[in-house]
Amino acid sequence: MNRPGVRMVDVAALAGVSAGTASKALSNTGQLSQETRDRVRRAAATLGFTPDARGRALSSGRTYTVALLTTDSSGRFSIPIMRGVEDVLSAGELATVLCDTRDDPLREQTYLRSLVARGVDGIVVTGRRTEPRARIDVPLPVVYALAASTDPADASVIVDDAAGAAATITHLLRLGRTRIAHITGPAHHRSAAERAQAVATTAGTALCGEPLYGDWSERWGRQATDLVLRQHPDAISCGSDQIARGVCDRLRELGHSVPEDIAVTGYDNWPVMALASRPPLTSVDLRLEDLGRRAATLLLEAIAGKPHHGVLELPTQLITRESTLGT
Amino acid sequence: MNRPGVRMVDVAALAGVSAGTASKALSNTGQLSQETRDRVRRAAATLGFTPDARGRALSSGRTYTVALLTTDSSGRFSIPIMRGVEDVLSAGELATVLCDTRDDPLREQTYLRSLVARGVDGIVVTGRRTEPRARIDVPLPVVYALAASTDPADASVIVDDAAGAAATITHLLRLGRTRIAHITGPAHHRSAAERAQAVATTAGTALCGEPLYGDWSERWGRQATDLVLRQHPDAISCGSDQIARGVCDRLRELGHSVPEDIAVTGYDNWPVMALASRPPLTSVDLRLEDLGRRAATLLLEAIAGKPHHGVLELPTQLITRESTLGT
Structure with a gap:
């Protein structure tokens, strides 16, 4: 496993860089391109070069x-x-x-x-x-x-949660939606309140009813769907993918088609929810x-x-x- | 943050143990009860006692x-x-x-x-x-x-995957189910093959059709439901919670009630699937x-x-x- 005979200069030679550059690449210091760092690391891996972390910590x-x-x-x-x-x-x-x-x-x-x-x-x-x-x-x-x-x-x-929420509304407005409802999590969660504020600001007169606060669950998404439908929305913006998934399920059960009758957006881009939803969710990836x-x-x-x-x-x-x- | 004046004997005194016991508790050596270890750790935390890990590593x-x-x-x-x-x-x-x-x-x-x-x-x-x-x-x-x-x-x-799968079948048999279908993941996955084998062995003549291999998705659960319904099962055992959730959704859409018409079991006890499923899933917790x-x-x-x-x-x-x- 360890090959004590291998020195930093050997790594440097294989990577085609100076020993100083190799040392910087392996200690993640200095101004080097990612490509150079990767090349040095590959050379170190190929040669089995292992600087002794404990020894280095001491010095x-x-x-x-x-x-x-x-x-x-x-x-x-x-x-x-x-x-x-x-x-x-x-x-x-x-x-x-x-x-x-x-x-x-x-x-x-x-x-x-x-x-x-x-x-x-x-x-x-x-x-x-x-x-x-x-x-x-x-x-x-x-x-x-x-x-x-x-x-x-x-x-x-x-x-930037506000910009993320605003982007979903801008997307819906561009698709011609004019009555946008918002269903989200607990009002005392910053992520719910901040997203709801951005939704309201961006939607302007296209906001349909007040934002509905509840919890981050599919169950709440299904329950809230029955409430917002009284406002006849053509889009429902949701504060999480779990809520959006519940909304899609409930809309389908009630005979509304997504997105033809009502477009739906999620938030988080959590694959297990966003992709398993029927239909798959337009969502905000937090990167x-x-x-x-x-x-x-x-x-x-x-x-x-x-x-x-x-x-x-x-x-x-x-x-x-x-x-x-x-x- | 650091309180260098605090010594091991101080920790031991607060915890009501000998210094040797305190040392063993903090270094996770020796034969001590969990309660004693916890008490010593709480005492160390209270006093802000921090043995120097680097110094100890050296010695x-x-x-x-x-x-x-x-x-x-x-x-x-x-x-x-x-x-x-x-x-x-x-x-x-x-x-x-x-x-x-x-x-x-x-x-x-x-x-x-x-x-x-x-x-x-x-x-x-x-x-x-x-x-x-x-x-x-x-x-x-x-x-x-x-x-x-x-x-x-x-x-x-x-x-012990085999015992876990067997337990779901024993549970279904005790509930009086006599036609048990099995839907699971890829046949080349050990967890799918091993669970399916245990299901078949435990169900015996109550096994309804051959185990259906596919993937670990809700989509496969929904698709496979249409296939197994031709065998008129009164229970469907699934190799994962995702599959079971898809099965429940499809059964509901086709007008079958769970568990009255058909009981369903999952596997993994993954909360986001097992609890969000309608109805919530009987499942195997891997502990x-x-x-x-x-x-x-x-x-x-x-x-x-x-x-x-x-x-x-x-x-x-x-x-x-x-x-x-x-x-």
């Missing part, structure tokens, strides 16, 4: 480990974010430790003490909700992803891997002594499917 | 880190397994590193080299399929979870957290110099709901 005072602290026990949001983080930190050289706090403050404190004691290089804090959260108190570089820190001096990367990549990039810059401050909002992407376009 | 040659190597990019199987692993290894003291190989052999090799170079204490290998897999070649303790190693000298912990706990326990024993050999099959749990019991 540099760093362990080259980044932690992802999450409250999302399902992994639905944290796993794609982690993939993005890993993309940037690179599989071999920087380990990403996933810590699931299970929404338990004591567990979070225990994790943080342990991470500080281990000397990790930095922490990405994420969760399954978009509400701004209290900052964590550690003497380490930290970046918040998905849920912003309430402290504007911190670096946060979040999804969580991008979010993870951006958070990791900011974290590396903070580790290098160039911390960012403030909240960065990343764009979502509208994915159009049969629930608005038909077949 | 003991260990980094107190365990890696979970997975091919399950969705996290659907690996996250609950990881929770179980963490339960045993304890949040604060042993870090669990999640490494997602994305089914890429080169990525797996790179991870393994890195983990060896970092001196992790051991590796739990898992995935999203139950097919036995080739052993990984590392000079470290390894335990395989969910998918067994093909080498019988290795330690593997897997789910993946148990699997993770057992794998971690075997790994700790291997790290302590007492490796296990062979395959350990853990029981599943039948969860009964309206799709067989009615309301």
Whole structure:
């Protein structure tokens, strides 16, 4: 497994770069193109080159480990974010430790003490909700992803939910829909309130009735459908794919065709819901891997002594499917 | 954050144990009750006691880190397994590193080299399929979870899929069902073939037609329903919750009531499917957290110099709901 005879210069020679460049590529420092980093990493993998992480930690005072602290026990949001983080930190050289706090403050404190004691290089804090959260108190570089820190001096990367919701309405208006209803989750969830506000603003006079708040379930989608139908909508914008799936099911049962009679949009682009829905859902992809990549990039810059401050909002992407376009 | 003045004896005093016991509790060694370990950990958390993991790594040659190597990019199987692993290894003291190989052999090799170079204490290998897999070649303790190693000298912990499938059939037979059809995933998937075999054996003459192999989707469940209805079943056993959900939807559309006309069972007890199904599904829970706990326990024993050999099959749990019991 280990081939101790292989040196950095051997890796550099195979990759066609200088030893300094190879070292930077493998330690994820310096200004190098992704292509160069990948080439060096492939050369290192081919030769079985393994810099001793422990030895390096001793000499540099760093362990080259980044932690992802999450409250999302399902992994639905944290796993794609982690993939993005890993993309940037690179599989071999920087380990990403996933810590699931299970929404338990004591567990979070225990994790943080342990991470500080281990000397990790930095922490990405994420969760399954978009509400701004209290900052964590550690003497380490930290970046918040998905849920912003309430402290504007911190670096946060979040999804531009308002623009995502607005995009679904713009799409429906362009398709000629003039009576757009909105069904979403709990009013006290920031993601529900923010999306509903953007929907109302963008739809203007095309908004049909008040936004209906409930929960994030298919069941609520089915129940709310009966309520909004009294307003005779020609489109129903939903705050999540689960709600939208329930809406489609109920509309079909009542004999309404989607999208011919009523177009439906979801939110999240969660494959297990958006693709299994009948018809498949036009939805908003949160681009969580991008979010993870951006958070990791900011974290590396903070580790290098160039911390960012403030909240960065990343764009979502509208994915159009049969629930608005038909077949 | 750090309170360097706090010593192990302070933790021990607060927890009401000896310093030796406190040390064992925090390093997850020795024979202690879970209650004692928890009490010591709470005391350590209360006092802000942080043993320096790096310093300890130097003196003991260990980094107190365990890696979970997975091919399950969705996290659907690996996250609950990881929770179980963490339960045993304890949040604060042993870090669990999640490494997602994305089914890429080169990525797996790179991870393994890195983990060896970092001196992790051991590796739990898992995935999203139950097919036995080739052993990984590392000079470290390894335990395989969910998918067994093909080498019988290795330690593997897997789910007793055959017993899980048999339990659904026994449940249906006890409810008086006499014509049981089976719809499942691809025949070349071990989990489909093994469950189908157990269904056929347990059902005996109550098996209605041949098991139908397809894929793990709701769509296949709906399609296959039309096929099995020609055999006039009074129960349909499904190889996954997604298939069962599709079956329930199609039966309802055709005017058959579940479970009055036809009882339906799922498999996996995946909440987003089993609970959202109409009606909610009787299903087989794989108890993946148990699997993770057992794998971690075997790994700790291997790290302590007492490796296990062979395959350990853990029981599943039948969860009964309206799709067989009615309301």
